Amino acid sequence: MSDSEPPVVLIVEDEPDVAETYNLWLQDQYEVRMAGDGTEALELLDDDVDVVLLDRMMPGLSGDEVLKRIRDSNSDCRVAMVTAVEPDFDILEMGFDSYLTKPIRSDELHETVSNLLERSEYDDLLQEYYSLVEKQATLEATKSSAELAESEQYASLTERVEDLQSDLSQTLGGVENDEDFIATLRELSNGDEH
């Protein structure tokens, strides 16, 4: 996700009126793409998509099938399931990141999208943090403590590691509640493409 461009939300909804309502609510803050069915959704899915709102009950490809194909692809987007009834199963174990029950209110939709984006931000920070820690460890393993004390590269790495540590502790999106926590862990297991 780049800082200058708005995050991309893909709405997958077979009822045009409903899709258009979501679009109206979201278009000021996000770049919105709309797909009328699962096949179109997979066509519109690329690396730029950050969040997918996926209607579970659609003619053609079902929401579950679309989800499976998204997960099998390299996309690391977040998927919120949109459902007519409160799900009576564990949506996290199924691979969804969140769910919304119809009818959705504007504030709920905004909250869900921003929560999912926060989780992505947390994952990105965690990834960056790991890369720095690994570089730091490599230097520590290959240089003497006298060399490390002299090394500007090591000093700036150490500083960045500390900065990121505090950024991470302030970006609670990944662990704020049980749902965030489990979704973050699942992303770790899926996230081998990083």
Add this chain to the structure above:
Amino acid sequence: MATNTDSTETMYDLSSVLDVDALEAVRPGTSILVSGPAMTGKEAFAYEILADGVAAGQGAVIVSTGDRAETVIETFDERVSVEEYSLGIVDCAGDQSTAESRPQDGIFVHHVASPGDLTGIGIGFTEALEALHDQGIDSGRLALSSLSTMLTYTDRKTVFKFCHVLSSRLDAAEYLGLFTIDASAHDEQTLQVIKQAFDGMIEIRERDGTREAQVRGLTAEPSDWTAL
């Protein structure tokens, strides 16, 4: 990661297990790596600390990658001085098809398919915390034994991230975390990376037939090597 500076919370006193100043008042949410060569009793040490906690009415959560729940219960029970206590176990070593069970009063068991199933471990941890919460327990100590087994199932990067995320969750829950690692099983760089996911480290070694430990990272200076 312990980031709270709120001084009203109750500190964890671990000094009856290892008598050093650094362990007299450990802030809730602190995660500690317990490191040492094979057969130095890292898991036993972690269990000691949990047993000490349940004797004070705190909860205990054990994530086991090697021993099955029955063995964990047996081993843990030997160390506990009180009759009744609350224990949650996340068993990643068994192959039971039932996800949850309550073998006896106060004990909650969640089964996970393998030590590589991080999501399953996370779910087990939250369920265990909830089970303890239902018994009126909102503080406690967690032992995960061992990270070395997890590292054989999952790459270093993922285990590091897992440790960081779980530590953050422990911080929010104000639990204390102990994670064991077999220092002789990994290269220096891996240990260095994993260490970074924790607030501090307790290193265990054996010298002339005596087990001793040193605490680092929790206070400005490392503690002296102290006999266990």
